[in-house]
Amino acid sequence: MSRLISAAATILLLLGLLAIPAAAQEPPDYVVADPTFEAREGATAYSGTLTVDGADSGYQIEVPDDWNGTLVLYAHGFVGPQQADLIVQPPPLRDLFIAQGFAWAASSYSANGYVIDSSIEETDALRTRFAELTGEDEPTATIVHGFSMGGHITGAAIERRPDAYVGALPACGVMGDLALFDYFADVNLVGGTLAGVEVPIPGDLSYLQGPAQQISAILGLQTGLRTPGGVQYADVVEHLSGGERPTFEESLRFWNVDAAIDPGEGPTIPFLQALYGRALSGGLETPVGAGDAYDNADTVYQFPNHPEGELSPVEEALNALVPRVEGDAPAPFAVIDGEPEIPVLSLHTTGDLFVPLLNQRIYAQEVADHGLSENLVQRTVRAAGHCDFTPEELVTAFGDLVTWITTGERPEGEDLLDDAVVADRDLGCAWTSETRPGMPECDPPTAITVEGADPVATSIAVSQGWEASPAAVIARADDFADGLTGASLAGGLGAPLLLNPVEALSPDVLAELRRLGVTDVTLLGGTAALSDGVEQGLADAGMTVARVAGTNRFGTAAAIATALAEAAGAPPAEVFLANGGGFADSVAVSALSAFSLQPILLVEQDRVPAETTAALEALGDPATAAVGGTDVISDQIAPDVRLAGDNRYGTSAAVVEASRGAGLRVNEPWLVDGETFVEALVAGPAAAAAGQVMAMVDGDDLAGSAGSTNDLIASLAGLVEDLVVVETADSVAQSSVDALLVSLTDG
Incomplete structure (x- = not known):
């Protein structure tokens, strides 16, 4: 019908x-x-x-x-x-x-x-x-x-x-x-705050050309919301508009893109931005422009999947920056x-x-x-x-x-x-009598598998989630040492992280770079990780190549942190610390680091290497968050906070909770095997770009992640619409996937 x-x-x-008129009307x-x-x-x-x-x-x-x-x-x-x-x-x-x-x-x-x-x-x-x-x-x-x-x-x-x-x-x-009209103002003040654009209060026609267009461009509101600010804007809008619920992401795309408005000059703007600009009223004074009744002095802006009233550091920072208005006029x-x-x-x-x-x-x-x-x-x-x-x-x-x-x-x-x-x-x-185009079906969760036959192929399969990208990051496929902290830089560049053999540029990797339209490639590590032949192959293909490397894994991580600060345009307020002797904790935090643009620096259990100390000083001595328990980073290191569990899977669960507090969503979480580094390393930037959390499970035997990420996933029953499983050569057994899906259905 x-x-x-x-x-x-x-x-x-x-x-x-x-x-939209050229000027306000009578x-x-x-x-x-x-x-x-x-x-x-x-x-x-x-x-x-x-x-x-x-x-x-x-x-x-x-x-x-x-x-x-x-x-x-x-x-x-x-x-x-x-x-x-x-x-x-x-x-x-x-x-x-x-x-x-x-x-x-x-x-x-x-x-x-x-x-x-x-x-x-x-x-x-x-x-x-x-x-x-x-x-x-x-x-x-x-x-x-x-x-x-x-x-x-x-x-x-x-x-x-x-x-x-x-x-x-x-x-x-x-x-x-009146709450409806407060909402119109709130979402635009939050958008302006996250984009660093001043928003007039109340809204008027001047907002349409200029500020609204800048907010849309900076946050990527009409280009997929693949920026941290864009994802956080979406999160706050979801919370303000009624709370975490299915169909929100699809609906926000509709209102940002399909219902976008032509302001008369320059690019189109999302509907909510046009609405606040009084386009709805032709510039006439109406409640749409907020007016003297608007009051956000006590409004708390937060993400929908974080506990009510318990603000994360990211949410606290946002609330401190949003302009506040006190209004006591009665409703009109x-x-x-x-x-x-x-x-x-x-x-x-x-x-x-x-x-x-x-x-x-x-x-x-x-x-x-x-x-x-x-x-x-x-x-x-x-x-x-x-x-x-x-x-x-x-x-x-x-x-x-x-x-x-x-x-x-x-x-x-x-x-x-x-x-x-x-x-x-x-x-x-x-x-609902019929499923609308673009809306999810009312079906149980399913698994979306992203896989390759080997590490290079898996990285390419993950990269294909990008329609295009001017930049790409490449790390060594057979060892984790140099690529260990590269997810954060990929996030800062908005780019996929690809894996390549040491000696020569893979034809399959080159084909993927060309499909993406890549012009700039960053190689992680020295020539022992990715040879001169790899670099020459990229140059011969007409791409500009930069190499980020140190004399060892600690130095490479420090160099990546410096490159990320340059890409982000500012040093980070916080960095992650992970033990450089293994891969588990570094890759566990790859999605969060890529999303929050927080670099990962490497330490030993009881010692901070000179390369890491120098990097911290160069970054302005930011706060530190240790990833892993005291058995991998002792209290001697004195981190400001710690994300840890009893094992790598418990630590992954702690990272997921922190990710939710930073604005990442849980309706389509990404899952990787925690026993290898490949999947988590390349999936991290992709999950961040999708605005989703990433969790590690014991892909071969779920008993290894019992009591931690398994339970975490089961706790999301009702919220999860699909699981994205990234694997190499069936590294996550089908029986494990089936068991996790059952836990989401049965709770």
Whole structure:
């Protein structure tokens, strides 16, 4: 069944709303457009102009010949205040209403824009004056139903006149009222902070050309969010918009790219940036621009997969930098208090970032605070668009509401106050009638295998996750010493890390470099690691080659740290310390180091080599985080913090938790075998680019990682949509993969 408002239709609707003028406009003189319409067969149409409190609005009423006595009042959504015509919008369920004997009525409202109070009165006047306007009997019962801003009108109307209605169906509604407009400002202030771009408060048209475009470019909002700042922006937006939930990543891509807006000059900008720039209101003063009611003095910005109220160092740093505003002005419209005395069935799409799921969660909490949760049922539908419902989804909701009203039997819904319910990969599956393009299926997790027959082939398979890259990092394929800390530099360059034999450039590696469009290659280690022949082969292919090396593995790690600081444009605030005698701890932290742009320096158990000491001094004596327990880095080294477990797998689990605090996600974690260095080394930068954590397991025998990463993965049951398994020649046994998938399904 086709959708009432598809994703494509959502884009057309938004483009119509976001007609950006060259300069701010004055409100027009509103004119009621001719509301005359043709009735459906078996019904009678009534229309005209209604005056309420001295203001004119258009109306339409349709009454079926076999009217059952119930009236449905329909409240339409936002129309830009710069549009002069006041147009009545019939309800999407019009045909259902007539077929089932319900009369309906809708108002154009007397003004366009985000107008709530007068719209409540003008809509309700169609109930109180129904008999006068139609010649029919008074309704025996009235249901109120609205989309988007109409949901706000619906929620406020049933509290203003609790005895006037018997039920309500808000869909994609602004049930959090003022919180929606705080969200518009919050996401843009966070984006500006992460990008280092000043954001005006409140937003205005000047923001569209310049700051908004800079934020999008710096964070990569429209190019895959493959920067740490872009991933962290996405994390904060997810938390602000309703919390960790399935379909968010796909939906953010829709709102950043598919629904991008042309500001009139220069590149397009994501929808949320255009919205904050008052494009929605044509530059007119509206709540969209935040205004004096906006207050973020006590707002906590955090990542969704980190415990509420327990900020990581990265989150603390972000909160310290976001500009703060204190506002004490009252809300410029009627608010919803959460006191429904009648049945309310509320629908929302999981991925709507225009009017996000946050609204439903706020409403649920307010209703619960008043002890009225039995009067509220909430359902989600898996879609990215705003009000992107199929007729079947709406028909089912309306039918269940009517049954509730007539029988008193409360229908099923979802507990949107429960974080685990919202984050569960099956959120919305029960109420979604068809899978939207680009949305994940409601299926159990599967394994996505990235593999090669040998280390070189595995590195190439991982590299193919990049569509293109001007840079690449190459390390020796048969030994870990020089490449051990290279993941961080690959992350700083936004590049894949490839492996190559010592003596000559692999033709397969060269082919991959050409596919990527690489122009600059960094070799890790001296000529004993990657020979002059490798370097010459790259030069002959027209690539610029740089070599990062020291006299030993400690010196190479120090040189990599220096190169990373240059690539990042600033020295790191913290570095990782790992024991240089083995590979396990260094590669365990490869994804986190690539994401956070924190280099890995090597030490011995009880000694800091001179090369490492010099590197720390050159980097400005940053804080240090030891990776591994005291059996590999003793307390004599005196690290500031320690990420450690009982063994390499316990340490990997500790790194995963730290990764979540830095902003990496867990819905598609990367898994590698912890018994070899190859997979973790090359997977680290790729997992970081994907914004996902990486964990090590004992691929051949899960007993080795029991009680650590195995349990960690099982604890993510409900959150994980798929596992990405990186392996060389079946280094992670299929039986191990199957067991991990079962743990995600059974918890």
